[in-house]
Amino acid sequence: MDSVNLEHFLVVGAVLFAIGLYMTLAKRNFVGVLIGIELMFNGVNLTFISFSRFVESAEPLNGHIFVIFVITVAAAEAAVALALAVLLYNLRDTIDVDRMDLLKW
């Protein structure tokens, strides 16, 4: 059986990122857009960890540190974005991004 190397993990990360990108751009529900963003974060984090494991480096654990900060910022982003979703729902009774047209002229 073939061995598993860096390219395999990069492909999984790329596919996760692409699915997240598609959801972020195409979904009408605001929560669906946020789910897409979380999937993109996961694809990027997986890529960081695979490089950290496989690629030659003086300090290979820096990739892990970067992932910890990405997760921290993702948590802060999720809290604020979901608060915005609830606020928008209270104002307009919808979280459909196609109907968020307050700034349109």
Next chain:
Amino acid sequence: MEDTGAVVAFWILAAITVGAALGVAAVRNLIHSVVLLIVSFAGVAGLYITLSADFIAVVQILIYIGAIAILIIFAIVLTPRAGRLNQEGFMFLPALVLAALVAGTMIFVAFDTSWAISEREGFEDTATAIGDLLLGKYALPFEIASVLLLSAIIGAILLVRPEGAEEGPE
């Protein structure tokens, strides 16, 4: 990674992760979508373990499954009349094309580049080393992250606080 166990684990976990992620985009009901998202997060945590990133795997389960997925479920159930349909808007086709192009480009680059592959074995006990780095070399970003989290919490509370709640109980 040469041994059969790691190879089998990688293929199973990769299939779970990517299959669940495709399901997240495809299913009609948002609640089902979040459940599949949790499966996908768990698959990524398993992939971290095959990459010998034990601490990151635990953090992934605690924060992504334990906090972010639960937050998303809260947001869905707090917006009951908004509908739980997971359908696409008018940008469906361009988004699909763009996502396919991005995935194709990244996969091409991944196979085309000759990465500087190291021969070292997997990490052992990453938690100690990460703790040393976070409180030593990366102490400043670590402190800034705490300020960011605090401001995010305060911002989230301020945003969803009901009107007329300026005065606390006397």
